[in-house]
Amino acid sequence: MNHEWMKVIIAAFFEVCWVVGLKHADDLWTWTGTVLAIVISFYLLVKSGEKLPVGSAYAVFVGLGTAGTVLSDIVFFGEPFKLEKILLIAVLLAGVIGLKLVEDEKKGEEA
Amino acid sequence: MAWIALVVAGLFEMFGVTMINKLHKDHSWQPFVLLLVGFAGSFLFLAYALQALPMGTAYAIWTGIGAAGGAITGMVLYGESKHWKRVLFIIMILGAVIGLKLVS
Numbered sequence: 001m002n003h004e005w006m007k008v009i010i011a012a013f014f015e016v017c018w019v020v021g022l023k024h025a026d027d028l029w030t031w032t033g034t035v036l037a038i039v040i041s042f043y044l045l046v047k048s049g050e051k052l053p054v055g056s057a058y059a060v061f062v063g064l065g066t067a068g069t070v071l072s073d074i075v076f077f078g079e080p081f082k083l084e085k086i087l088l089i090a091v092l093l094a095g096v097i098g099l100k101l102v103e104d105e106k107k108g109e110e111a
Numbered sequence: 112m113a114w115i116a117l118v119v120a121g122l123f124e125m126f127g128v129t130m131i132n133k134l135h136k137d138h139s140w141q142p143f144v145l146l147l148v149g150f151a152g153s154f155l156f157l158a159y160a161l162q163a164l165p166m167g168t169a170y171a172i173w174t175g176i177g178a179a180g181g182a183i184t185g186m187v188l189y190g191e192s193k194h195w196k197r198v199l200f201i202i203m204i205l206g207a208v209i210g211l212k213l214v215s
Contacts, residue, residue, distance in 0.1 A: 019170050022154070023161040038154070062174050070167030079165045088210040089171045095203035096178045102196050 004051045005060070011044035012064035019069050020076075055104035059097040066093050113163035114212060120156035121176025123149050128181045132189075153177075168215060172208050179204040 014037045021034025048057050070089060073079035127149030133142040153173075161169050179201045185191035 019161070019166050022158040023166055062178075066167065066171050066174065069170040073165045073167045077166070079167070082214070084214050085168065085211065088207045088214065089167060092171050092175045092204050092207035092211070095200040095207065096175055098200035098203070099178050099182050099197060102194065102200070106192060 004048050004057075007044045007048040008052070008057050008061050009064065011041045011048065012061050012068060014038075014041035014044070015061070015065040016068035016072060017041075019065075020072060053104040053107070055100040055102070055107075059100040062096055062100070063093060113160045116156045117160035117164065117169055117172055118176060120153050120160060121173050121180060123153035123156060124173065124177035125180030125184060127153055128177060129184055129188075164215070168211055172211060175204040175208055 018034050018037035018041060021030060021037060025031045025034045045057065045061055066089065070086065074081055127146050130142045130146035130149055134146060157169065157173050160173075182191070182197055182201055186193050186197070
């Protein structure tokens, strides 16, 4: 696990934090934290893209972000586990990751 | 209303990302201001949608519309590749969004 991929993982962690914040923040402090989390997450993702293939970095980021928000829903906020919903989110995620990985492939061919 | 707000948030996201691409080509203040407007609108509408929808569903759809919309904009406006794999992934995303609306 190298340093650049750690940035992607930490960016995804902050991504989950701001999504939780957008739903649950209710005072100045929680909103400040939410905005900070947006900035940190975005900054780390852009930084990681300077060294890593951007499509792959984004694919991992969005995969972790989605898994994190779905799990937070179920574990911390009592959202019921519905198989058909999880499967549809998995199909959606596969589509997003596919689109991003095709971008790297394309750039690889040009190079 | 939450679903409409979510789609609008995704469209703002798509617009913001398109402006990032524009900024790379044309270093002026206009795309920069428009990208700020795009992301601000995106987060506002997403926050509204999240009040009614579960986080996992809303987040996945928001990202999905941003990614699929970005790819469609690239194909239509900027002559990017219309490779069958890209079209298939876009169909998967849009199909899953419709499915999620139907099961919730």
